Each structure stands twice: as C-alpha cells, then as structure tokens.
Amino acid sequence: MTTDVASGPENPEKPPANIDKLNANIARIEELTQRLVQALSHKGTPNPEVEAPGPEFFAKAAAAYWAEMLDNPGKLIEQQVSYWGKALRHYVEAQHALAQGRLEPPADRSPKDRRFANPLWDTHPYFNFLKQQYLFNVEALESAVAELQDVTPLERRRIEFFTRQIIDMMAPTNFLATNPDALERALETEGESLVRGLENLVRDIELHRGELLVTLADRDAFTVGENIGTTEGSVVFRNRMMELIQYEPTTEKVRERPLLIFPPWINKFYILDLKPANSLIKWVVDQGYTLFVVSWKNPDASYADVGMDDYVEEGYLAAIREVKAITGQDRINAVGYCIAGTTLALTLALMRKRGDRSVGSATFFTTLTDFADPGEIGVFLNDDFVDGIEREVAKKGYLDKFFMGRTFSFLRSNDLIYGPAIKSYMMGERPPAFDLLYWNGDGTNLPARMAMEYLRSLCQANRFATGNFEICGESVSIHDVHVPVCAIACETDHIAPWRASYAGVREFGAKDKTFILAESGHIAGIVNPPAKDKYGYYTNAGAMEGDEDAWKAAAEHRRGSWWPAWAAWLEKRSGKLVPARVPGDAAHPALSPAPGTYVVETPGA
Structure with a gap:
C-alpha cells in the first residue's frame, strides 16, 4: 500500500497538486490575451x-x-x-x-x-x-x-x-479588487472563474467586431423556428421591405375580419411568439382570428435611401392590400407595436386623406405619437447625439443595431450592462438561457434615411403632433386618426412613457377610444399571458378628456392579463364567425413556413 506524499518543505521536489491546473490556466490566459488583442484590432474608428x-x-x-x-x-x-x-x-x-x-x-x-x-x-x-x-x-x-x-x-x-x-x-x-463575490468565486475555483470570464469577454468583443456589448442570454440555447417563434404558419407574400406571415387556424370558426400585426422593426417580430406559453400570436389564433404578422427585412447599406414613405407604401399599405385580397374582406383590424404603432398612426392619417377605409379599428401597443415628452430616451435626442448619428449613417448607409442595443441598455445600465458584465466577466458565469434576453440581443439595423426622418421629424420636431408631418405626398396630423382605437401603455415603460402615450391618443380624432394601462414595462407589460396571472391593468370607461393622472386616479385596477379585455374589445369590431381560413390562396402560395427567412438574416455576417 502506498500513500501520496503532499508537496511542501519536507518534500520540495514534488510539485503542488494543482500546478498542472495553474499552468493550464496560464496558457489559456496567454491564448485569450492574443485573441483579445486581435479582436480589439477590428474595432472601427470611434465616433x-x-x-x-x-x-x-x-x-x-x-x-x-x-x-x-x-x-x-x-x-x-x-x-x-x-x-x-x-x-x-x-x-x-x-x-x-x-x-x-x-x-x-x-x-x-x-x-x-x-x-x-x-x-x-x-x-x-x-x-x-x-x-x-x-x-x-x-x-x-x-x-x-x-x-x-x-x-x-x-x-x-x-x-x-x-x-x-x-x-x-x-x-x-x-471592479475585481473591490467585489467580494468575484474574489470569493476566484478563490473557490482556483482562478478558473477569471479565466472563464476572460473567455466571455473575448467572445463578446469578437462577436461585435471589436466593440464591447455584454451578451445577455445563451446564444446556443435558442433557434428561431425551432424552440422560439414556432407558431405554425406560412409566408404568403414577400417584397423588399417585409414578409407577410399568415398563421394556421386552431379553431373551426374564425372572426370574419382578419387581424394584421405590425411589430417594430427595431427588433424582430418573435417577441410576440417566444414560447407557446407566452406567445401572443398563438393566443390570438386560439381565440379564433385569422392572424397575419409582418416580419421586417433587416436592412444593409443597400437600403440607405429607404425612408418612412417606403415603410408605409411597401410595408403597411402593401400588407393591408394583400390581407384583404387573401381573405376577401374589404376591411381589416390592425395592430402596431412601439415605432410600428407610431407609423400605423401615420398610415391611418394618410389613408383618411386618401379616402381609404380599409382599416376598421387600430390597436396600439406602447406607442408614442406625441413626442413633446419622450421620457428617458429624450436624453439621447439632442443635437449632440443626433448630429453624430447622422454622420454615422451617412458613412455606413444604416444605423447599426449595436448603437440601438447599447442606447437602450444604458436606460437600465445596472440591469443590462453592469450586472450582466459582473456575472459574465468577473464571476465567469455562462449567460442564462432566457428567451426574452435572447430576443433583446437579436436586433436589427435601421436604414439611414428612415432613421434620420424618425429622429428629426418625429422625435425632435414632433411634426405629427403639430400637424405637418409629410408622408407619401400628404401632410398629416395626429388629429387625422379617426378609426376606433384601443391603446395599451405600460406603467413602468422607460421607452414609451405611458403618460406621453396617453397624451398622443387623447389627441386622435377618433370618437371611439379605449386606453388600457398595463402594469410592468415595455416588454413584460405586453407579453403578459393570462395563464401567468402576473401583472394587472387599469381601465377607465370615461372619456379621454382630462390629463393622464386624473384618468388613472379614476381608473379601476383589475388583476391578471389585459389580453382578454382587449379580445372582448376586438371581438365587437371583428364581425361574425366564418369557416377557418388556411394560409394563402391560389395567388398567394406558401413561400416558406413561419417564421420565414427575413427574421433569421444577419446582414454583413
């Protein structure tokens, strides 16, 4: 029987038990340092x-x-x-x-x-x-x-x-030297956590071509179309701006009037179709609606001259036209989320000027139409930033998703920058397998012209609210929105503050206006399925005439998701029940299964 003799003063020739691990870590650090230097060399000229x-x-x-x-x-x-x-x-x-x-x-x-x-x-x-x-x-x-x-x-x-x-x-x-959690983890793992943290840091800098943006979710945990964005449907129309997805019915009967959702093109549409349990898209289909959703093109430099006119003509109006053709209906119901809600309001105002009554009702999720008080994001809307963005997009032809992601992260820096950086780079932890954070990191670019029109004319000049926003050859105003409206805002939204959202809806020309104030923020307040019973909402049957705080003071708080309340509102404006419709028709064959091809494209990759 033999016994291993520990190294020490009495046995100086035997190396420490962990010397091999130490040497391996040193070698990894040297290799990672070389990769770090190489990755940083790809960083573009700073602006x-x-x-x-x-x-x-x-x-x-x-x-x-x-x-x-x-x-x-x-x-x-x-x-x-x-x-x-x-x-x-x-x-x-x-x-x-x-x-x-x-x-x-x-x-x-x-x-x-x-x-x-x-x-x-x-x-x-x-x-x-x-x-x-x-x-x-x-x-x-x-x-x-x-x-x-x-x-x-x-x-x-x-x-x-x-x-x-x-x-x-x-x-x-x-900072490592003043973070007891990181120091304790380094001691527990004999420095392994710091090596893993360096690996995470190098990975993020390589991923973003020399820039540092913390990865918030495990990129290998999700695949769009496989375990998120899986509601069954087909792309039934495609042009250079968007793919139009029609979803398979899950009920024998559906409402006569179809529903068309316009998601924001700052991010991708599958925020409304993450997993089946929290998918608004699946839930709407299960309520008996013929549902269409737009999936926007992720633009590259070739889209530099694409502006708001193009999004309206080739996105909104084209999608409305095709939905009407496929379903044989003269009118549809429409939904716009965030910037897509802002543009839906522009489109509705334009359609009124043109005498087009194709939209029967409109729903707005977390939408600003009056930018007099844009909230926290307003700190980035002064000329010192916007002038810099203008020069950036003039050079590249588009606003890189990196800038959008970083800007929104700074609005919640401890939650979206420093906290995740500590866990990843100092604690050496793998990013969590969290679908919402995965989507948050899967951004899109913005065309140069469109980005500047939005920042200058809508955000800075607030021209839609003041009555002279030019779109597709017409001058339109917030007062030109006359269709029945349901607006959902979120109480702690840091991107589209609910009071500003209320102020804009109050100025719509529509007589039929419903406002719902959901608890939580820009995403969690919208993606709030009834089964979770997590956040409640406020409603007020009175007219939207007073200020927002008076409206809330008189509102009734209700527990649970606002989805069923919206469905009840929508049902009254959706016609009778008819046999369920399968996606497409002879003139609109299935081009690809949902979620389509545009949603997985990565320009410049």
Missing part, C-alpha cells in the same frame, strides 16, 4: 459623438453648478461640509475600531442596495468602508445636481441621467 454627450453639455452643467455656487456660496459650503463631515467621521470610526483590535466595521446607516447583497459588504471592515464611502459620494453628487438652478427641464433631465451613468459605472462592485 465620439455617439459615445457620450458633447463637451458643450458638460461645460453647461459645470457652468450651471458654479453659477449657483457663486450666487449662493453658503450652499456650496453646506454641501461640502456635510459630505466631508460624513466621510471623515466614517474614516475616524473605522480607524477607532481597528485601533481597539476590533475587526469589524463602524455603524452602517447606509440605505439598502441590492448590488451590495453579499454579507461582507456589511461585516468586513474593508468592503464596508468602500461601500459607505461610495454611497456618500453618490449622495453628494445627487444633492449637487438636484439643487442646480437656471437649467431647463430637459437639461436637468440630461444632467441627472448622465450623472447617474457615472455613479453606476464607478460602483465598487464593478
């Missing part, structure tokens, strides 16, 4: 104008601060003394505890923050000192910004937003 606000913004913020301080120097002294006093008192208390031989932090009066959930943030003197000093800094910065005077509401919102970005970026959790 500072789309990376951060211009110098004028920071100069204006600094000037406003110092002007306030010069007018009221006592306020400056009060702010600084308060900050210095807290920071110094905390330092003295920490030193006093150590001098007495107590390895414990001083009293911690800081607010709870889920970033600091590890018990070491409260019990370990080093980590607790870092946390408290960071939170003192946060409080001082927020106080200084809150007390700024002589700035416009938009300027204040921008200063607050970008100050928060700096605050979030500098959190001690974002």
Whole structure:
C-alpha cells in the first residue's frame, strides 16, 4: 500500500497538486490575451459623438453648478461640509475600531442596495468602508445636481441621467479588487472563474467586431423556428421591405375580419411568439382570428435611401392590400407595436386623406405619437447625439443595431450592462438561457434615411403632433386618426412613457377610444399571458378628456392579463364567425413556413 506524499518543505521536489491546473490556466490566459488583442484590432474608428454627450453639455452643467455656487456660496459650503463631515467621521470610526483590535466595521446607516447583497459588504471592515464611502459620494453628487438652478427641464433631465451613468459605472462592485463575490468565486475555483470570464469577454468583443456589448442570454440555447417563434404558419407574400406571415387556424370558426400585426422593426417580430406559453400570436389564433404578422427585412447599406414613405407604401399599405385580397374582406383590424404603432398612426392619417377605409379599428401597443415628452430616451435626442448619428449613417448607409442595443441598455445600465458584465466577466458565469434576453440581443439595423426622418421629424420636431408631418405626398396630423382605437401603455415603460402615450391618443380624432394601462414595462407589460396571472391593468370607461393622472386616479385596477379585455374589445369590431381560413390562396402560395427567412438574416455576417 502506498500513500501520496503532499508537496511542501519536507518534500520540495514534488510539485503542488494543482500546478498542472495553474499552468493550464496560464496558457489559456496567454491564448485569450492574443485573441483579445486581435479582436480589439477590428474595432472601427470611434465616433465620439455617439459615445457620450458633447463637451458643450458638460461645460453647461459645470457652468450651471458654479453659477449657483457663486450666487449662493453658503450652499456650496453646506454641501461640502456635510459630505466631508460624513466621510471623515466614517474614516475616524473605522480607524477607532481597528485601533481597539476590533475587526469589524463602524455603524452602517447606509440605505439598502441590492448590488451590495453579499454579507461582507456589511461585516468586513474593508468592503464596508468602500461601500459607505461610495454611497456618500453618490449622495453628494445627487444633492449637487438636484439643487442646480437656471437649467431647463430637459437639461436637468440630461444632467441627472448622465450623472447617474457615472455613479453606476464607478460602483465598487464593478471592479475585481473591490467585489467580494468575484474574489470569493476566484478563490473557490482556483482562478478558473477569471479565466472563464476572460473567455466571455473575448467572445463578446469578437462577436461585435471589436466593440464591447455584454451578451445577455445563451446564444446556443435558442433557434428561431425551432424552440422560439414556432407558431405554425406560412409566408404568403414577400417584397423588399417585409414578409407577410399568415398563421394556421386552431379553431373551426374564425372572426370574419382578419387581424394584421405590425411589430417594430427595431427588433424582430418573435417577441410576440417566444414560447407557446407566452406567445401572443398563438393566443390570438386560439381565440379564433385569422392572424397575419409582418416580419421586417433587416436592412444593409443597400437600403440607405429607404425612408418612412417606403415603410408605409411597401410595408403597411402593401400588407393591408394583400390581407384583404387573401381573405376577401374589404376591411381589416390592425395592430402596431412601439415605432410600428407610431407609423400605423401615420398610415391611418394618410389613408383618411386618401379616402381609404380599409382599416376598421387600430390597436396600439406602447406607442408614442406625441413626442413633446419622450421620457428617458429624450436624453439621447439632442443635437449632440443626433448630429453624430447622422454622420454615422451617412458613412455606413444604416444605423447599426449595436448603437440601438447599447442606447437602450444604458436606460437600465445596472440591469443590462453592469450586472450582466459582473456575472459574465468577473464571476465567469455562462449567460442564462432566457428567451426574452435572447430576443433583446437579436436586433436589427435601421436604414439611414428612415432613421434620420424618425429622429428629426418625429422625435425632435414632433411634426405629427403639430400637424405637418409629410408622408407619401400628404401632410398629416395626429388629429387625422379617426378609426376606433384601443391603446395599451405600460406603467413602468422607460421607452414609451405611458403618460406621453396617453397624451398622443387623447389627441386622435377618433370618437371611439379605449386606453388600457398595463402594469410592468415595455416588454413584460405586453407579453403578459393570462395563464401567468402576473401583472394587472387599469381601465377607465370615461372619456379621454382630462390629463393622464386624473384618468388613472379614476381608473379601476383589475388583476391578471389585459389580453382578454382587449379580445372582448376586438371581438365587437371583428364581425361574425366564418369557416377557418388556411394560409394563402391560389395567388398567394406558401413561400416558406413561419417564421420565414427575413427574421433569421444577419446582414454583413
């Protein structure tokens, strides 16, 4: 019988038991470092104008601060003394505890923050000192910004937003040496977690051609058409702008009037068809509707001159025409989601000008039509950003999905940037197999002309709400929307704020208007199937005449999904029951099975 002898001073010739693992990790780090350098070499020439606000913004913020301080120097002294006093008192208390031989932090009066959930943030003197000093800094910065005077509401919102970005970026959790979770994991795995984290970092930079964008979901866990986007149907029409999908009926009878959904072309349509359990598309079909959905083309540089006119003529009007031809109906019901809802409103206004009554009712999901207050996204709508985007798209012919993805991520930076980066790059964790986050990372490009028309004419100039938006040779207004309308907005939506959505719908010319306020945000509030019984909603039978807060105060809160309430509204506007329709007809043969070909294309790949 033999016994392995451990290495150590008494047996110096035998290597440590984990030396092979250590050497292997070192070799992997060297290999990954070479890949990292190679990946970074593919990064394009940086465009500072789309990376951060211009110098004028920071100069204006600094000037406003110092002007306030010069007018009221006592306020400056009060702010600084308060900050210095807290920071110094905390330092003295920490030193006093150590001098007495107590390895414990001083009293911690800081607010709870889920970033600091590890018990070491409260019990370990080093980590607790870092946390408290960071939170003192946060409080001082927020106080200084809150007390700024002589700035416009938009300027204040921008200063607050970008100050928060700096605050979030500098959190001690974002750095290895000051993150106890990451350090503990590194010790537990003998550094393996850091090697895996480096692998994840290199993978993301390679994937985005030298740019860093955190992968939020396991890219190998889902395949569109296999385990997401699987509702049965066929592409029955295709042009350069879109594929038109008609879904197989699941009921013997269907409503006479077909339903056509226009999803946003900033992302892909299968957000409404993730898994069968939370698929709005499947649910609508199961309610007895002939359902059509548009799947937009993911544009490349050849689409540079495609504008809003093209989306309306070759997207909306073409789809409406083909749905009518396939079903033999003179009128259809339409749905628009986000930017597709905005463009549906433009289309309806245009159709009224042309005397076209093809749409019987319209439903809007999280849609802005009045951009007087665009919410958080408004911080990116000043000329310092938009001018940079204009130069970017003029060079490339399209707005790369990378910029859109990153911009929306910064609206929830802790959830969509720093939190996932910590887990992936410092903890070495594999991204989760989460269908919603997978879809979130599967973005699309925007044609150059369309992107600038949307940003300049709709977002910045707000021309549709002011009555002079030019589309397809007509000047249209928000008041030209006269069909019966149902609008669903989401209470915590950071992309299309519900109050702004309400304000736009209130200005529609339609007499028949229903507004539903769903709980949760831009996606979760819409993709909320009845079986989950997760989020509720608000309804108000009164007219949309007062302001949004008065509407909500008088509204009734109901538990569960808003889907059945919408279905009841839609049913009254969908005609009698008729035999179910199979996809297409002799003039519209099946071109490919759903989800089609456009949804899986990756331009430039």
